Amino acid sequence: xxxxxxxxxxxxxxxxxxxxxxxxxxxxxxxxxxxxxxxxxxxxxxxxxxxxxxxxxxxxxxxxxxxxxxxxxxxxxxxxxxxxxxxxxxxxxxxxxxxxxxxxxxxxxxxxxxxxxxxxxxxxxxxxxxxxxxxxxxxxxxxxxxxxxxxxxxxxxxxxxxxxxxxxxxxxxxxxxxxxxxxxxxxxxxxxxxxxxxxxxxxxxxxxxxxxxxxxxxxxxxxxxxxxxxxxxxxxxxxxxxxxxxxxxxxx
Amino acid sequence: xxxxxxxxxxxxxxxxxxxxxxxxxxxxxxxxxxxxxxxxxxxxxxxxxxxxxxxxxxxxxxxxxxxxxxxxxxxxxxxxxxxxxxxxxxxxxxxxxxxxxxxxxxxxxxxxxxxxxxxxxxxxxxxxxxxxxxxxxxxxxxxxxxxxxxxxxxxxxxxxxxxxxxxxxxxxxxxxxxxxxxxxxxxxxxxxxxxxxxxxxxxxxxxxxxxxxxxxxxxxxxxxxxxxxxxxxxxxxxxxxxxxxxxxxxxxxxxxxxxxxxxxxxxxxxxxxxxxxxxxxxxxxxxxxxxxxxxxxxxxxxxxxxxxxxxxxxxxxxxxxxxxxxxxxxxxxxxxxxxxxxxxxxxxxxxxx
Numbered sequence: 001x002x003x004x005x006x007x008x009x010x011x012x013x014x015x016x017x018x019x020x021x022x023x024x025x026x027x028x029x030x031x032x033x034x035x036x037x038x039x040x041x042x043x044x045x046x047x048x049x050x051x052x053x054x055x056x057x058x059x060x061x062x063x064x065x066x067x068x069x070x071x072x073x074x075x076x077x078x079x080x081x082x083x084x085x086x087x088x089x090x091x092x093x094x095x096x097x098x099x100x101x102x103x104x105x106x107x108x109x110x111x112x113x114x115x116x117x118x119x120x121x122x123x124x125x126x127x128x129x130x131x132x133x134x135x136x137x138x139x140x141x142x143x144x145x146x147x148x149x150x151x152x153x154x155x156x157x158x159x160x161x162x163x164x165x166x167x168x169x170x171x172x173x174x175x176x177x178x179x180x181x182x183x184x185x186x187x188x189x190x191x192x193x194x195x196x197x198x199x200x201x202x203x204x205x206x207x208x209x210x211x212x213x214x215x216x217x218x219x220x221x222x223x224x225x226x227x228x229x230x231x232x233x234x235x236x237x238x239x240x241x242x243x244x245x246x247x248x249x250x251x252x
Numbered sequence: 253x254x255x256x257x258x259x260x261x262x263x264x265x266x267x268x269x270x271x272x273x274x275x276x277x278x279x280x281x282x283x284x285x286x287x288x289x290x291x292x293x294x295x296x297x298x299x300x301x302x303x304x305x306x307x308x309x310x311x312x313x314x315x316x317x318x319x320x321x322x323x324x325x326x327x328x329x330x331x332x333x334x335x336x337x338x339x340x341x342x343x344x345x346x347x348x349x350x351x352x353x354x355x356x357x358x359x360x361x362x363x364x365x366x367x368x369x370x371x372x373x374x375x376x377x378x379x380x381x382x383x384x385x386x387x388x389x390x391x392x393x394x395x396x397x398x399x400x401x402x403x404x405x406x407x408x409x410x411x412x413x414x415x416x417x418x419x420x421x422x423x424x425x426x427x428x429x430x431x432x433x434x435x436x437x438x439x440x441x442x443x444x445x446x447x448x449x450x451x452x453x454x455x456x457x458x459x460x461x462x463x464x465x466x467x468x469x470x471x472x473x474x475x476x477x478x479x480x481x482x483x484x485x486x487x488x489x490x491x492x493x494x495x496x497x498x499x500x501x502x503x504x505x506x507x508x509x510x511x512x513x514x515x516x517x518x519x520x521x522x523x524x525x526x527x528x529x530x531x532x533x534x535x536x537x538x539x540x541x542x543x544x545x546x547x548x549x550x551x552x553x554x555x556x557x558x559x560x561x562x563x564x565x566x567x568x569x570x571x572x573x574x575x576x577x578x579x580x581x582x583x584x585x586x587x588x589x590x591x592x593x594x595x596x597x598x599x600x601x602x603x604x605x
Contacts, residue, residue: 044456049321050464059462065452067324068351068464070343073317076309080321080329081452083279083305088454106317109310 009034011043016061023223025213026054028180029122030061032190033093036197037064042089047081049074051094051103054128058093072103075110078117089200091118097127100162101136107166111206114171118200118207120193121162123177124215125234132218136160139237144218159237163210167243173205175244179212181230185240192242204247212238259436264399264428265290267435268358271406272330273298275440277356279305279329281318283337286370287426288360291332312340316357320344323353324463326447328410332358334426335376336367339384345419346385349480350465352417352450356409357391359421360429363588371588372426374510377565380423381538388477390484392420392491393538395509399433405536411442416487417450423538425561427511488540495534498524499549502531504604505578507546507558507570509535512591516559519596528604538566543573550577555603560584561591 008014012034018027037043043064050058052071059066069077074092082090092099099107099121107119126144127133133146137159141150151159163177174196178189189211196207212234214226221229262270269291272280280295292308299306305322309315315331322329333341338359348355361376363369380393392412396402402424409420452461467473497517499505508516513534523530533549533556535542550556556578558570564582571580583599585591 043454045454047325047452047454056466059460059464063455063460065455065460066462066464067321067452068347068462068466069317069320070313070347073313073320073344076314076317077321077324079307079314080279080281080318080323080327081325082321083307083318084322084325084327084329085453105310106314109314113307 009038011037011063013061013063018061019057020054021217023214023216023226024054025124025180025211025215026122028186029120029211029213032193033120034062036190036194040197040201042201045087046089046091047085049078049081049090049092051092051098053095053098055093055095055098055122072098073106074098074103075106075115075117075119079110079113079115082115082117086116091120094119094121095128096121096123096125096137096162097135100160104136104160108169111166111169111172111208114173114206116200116203116205118196119209121208121210122213123162123210123238124213126215126218128215128218132215137162137238139233161238163208163243166208171206172208172244173246174199174207176242177210177212177238177240179230179235179240181212181214181227195245210238212240259434261432262399262435263290263432264402264424264430265360266294267399267403268406268422268424269294269298270437271403272356272410273302274437275328275407275410276444277304277328277330277410279318279322279327280331281307281309281315281329282331283309283312283315283333285334285337287362287372287429288332288334288358290429291358312337313344316341316344319355320348320353323348323355324452326451328414330356330358332360334360335362335364338376338379342384343386345383345391346387346389347465348419349389349391350387350476351463353419353463354413354417355419356413357419357421359423361423361425369588370426372511372561372590373586373588374425374512374561375565375586376423377538377560377562380421381569389480390539392416392418392487393423394420395423395536395538396428397510397514397534399428399431400435402428403435403437407440407442412487412491414445414447416483418483423510425510484540491537492540492542493536494542494545495532495536496545496549497532497534499531499533500552501529503529503554504600505531505533505549505553505556506596507533507556507566508560509538509566512559512561515591515593516596518593519600522593522597523600523604528600530600530604541569541573546570546573547575547577550574553578556580557599557603558582559591559596559599561589562586
């Protein structure tokens with residue numbers, strides 16, 4: 001008897017191939033999102049917003065309607081879509097460069113307005129697509145193309161802690177940071193992403209999930225070492241956890 | 253209370269906002285800036301009453317991006333701003349043209365450069381017509397000269413935007429925004445455009461759609477750009493409008509747009525009374541610019557005099573259209589310097605008197 005152990009999610013393109021570097025975290029997260037869209041049965045009611053960075057090519061991977069946004073403006077485009085079509089599932093897929101560096105204002109204001117959208121923010125602590133420059137979340141001491149001797153806080157300041165910041169917004173309903181550095185953490189990340197999706201599907205409110213993801217090429221590490229780097233170093237600066245869940249707390 | 257049937261006295265900014273409501277604008281997104289803040293204030297009162305959307309955006313970057321979001325779903329959406337605020341929208345306007353997303357942008361010019369002042373000016377002709385965004389692109393630009401025309405052109409802006417899937421800028425100035433004039437709103441005079449063939453709504457029982465502005469395959473971006481410019485050729489053929497006032501036998505044709513043109517019209521009338529053959533050519537669509545009509549009008553004139561409340565911006569399009577048919581001169585005042593009837597009459601008299 002044959003047992004099906006792997007099936008491509010319906011909303012991933014049949015002939016689509018992820019074009020990311022070996023060991024990159026994007027594929028893992030994009031697949032989790034696809035699985036959840038299938039599980040909720042919302043493929044025909046979903047509009048995705050692609051952002052600028054390695055996160056941009058959503059229409060190449062997904063059989064979903066996709067709108068593009070200028071750098072950092074995905075939450076605003078999502079706002080326009082959700083306000084026009086309140087019954088649709090609207091999510092933005094952004095990196096730390098897009099959502100937390102150039103687009104931090106849009107991220108914070110969209111959360112504060114309590115737009116009923118979902119933001120998935122891939123945090124790999126650098127600008128991946130442009131070749132690995134320092135971003136708002138780059139760790140102190142981290143070597144990047146623009147912090148060649150390591151991020152020196154005296155010179156370029158400190159990393160931004162996004163999930164903690166977004167959780168402070170009164171309009172946010174669900175805010176979490178997850179990591180994808182092991183099978184267990186990937187399983188956990190999917191559970192949390194599912195909660196974030198439910199927040200919108202049930203009409204509860206704005207949800208934000210920051211995902212600590214690997215970027216072996218720009219980190220100059222092997223995929224295995226990259227996983228270890230998340231666990232040993234990044235999680236110490238950007239700790240995982242649920243920072244806000246209004247369904248678990250009494251009156252806000 | 254603004255009625256929709258008979259003539260009422262309305263401030264320009266509120267007239268534009270009311271016209272947007274009549275046109276079926278479902279979403280307004282904006283950020284305050286003088287001299288157009290009344291538009292957002294009006295929308296904040298009216299949109300919730302009508303069950304429509306008003307979002308006070310955190311910036312002009314956000315407000316135009318919200319317009320894009322609504323536009324991708326085929327929803328009529330609008331933002332409004334002025335000079336420095338419109339400057340912040342330029343990247344998005346370029347992206348809208350590329351992704352063929354509709355949307356209406358009301359630009360009520362103030363004095364510049366820089367933060368400038370809040371006096372009426374026309375220094376943002378280049379900003380609207382030539383654009384400050386990246387790449388080869390054009391938006392449609394309409395320039396009203398009266399509050400009534402601002403209403404009519406707001407209707408037309410929504411129509412053209414949906415019909416051609418393009419951003420449309422209504423380019424007014426602080427005088428038009430702030431002054432009150434009698435207006436007849438009437439009803440939105442255009443048919444609704446069917447957006448079901450392209451709008452995003454979720455890929456249910458159809459192929460997925462994408463409205464994006466990044467096209468990395470070889471030749472893809474070139475093909476898209478060519479298609480957008482073919483569309484603009486069609487817009488130029490179908491939609492170019494202008495007003496020609498006593499240009500047929502004119503020795504001197506004044507070219508002017510917006511509020512300056514109505515002052516120029518009064519000056520032309522006065523000059524005619526004194527036996528001087530002046531005329532006025534006023535482009536209503538700045539993009540598409542009425543090149544051919546202006547060229548033909550200039551052929552029989554001795555001279556063209558371009559007058560603007562700036563240092564000479566439409567002037568480059570006037571020169572390009574006239575193309576040697578007559579000498580082109582310029583008179584203008586920048587950054588809030590008002591041009592009076594006497595000023596323009598004096599300019600005519602100097603040349604024809």
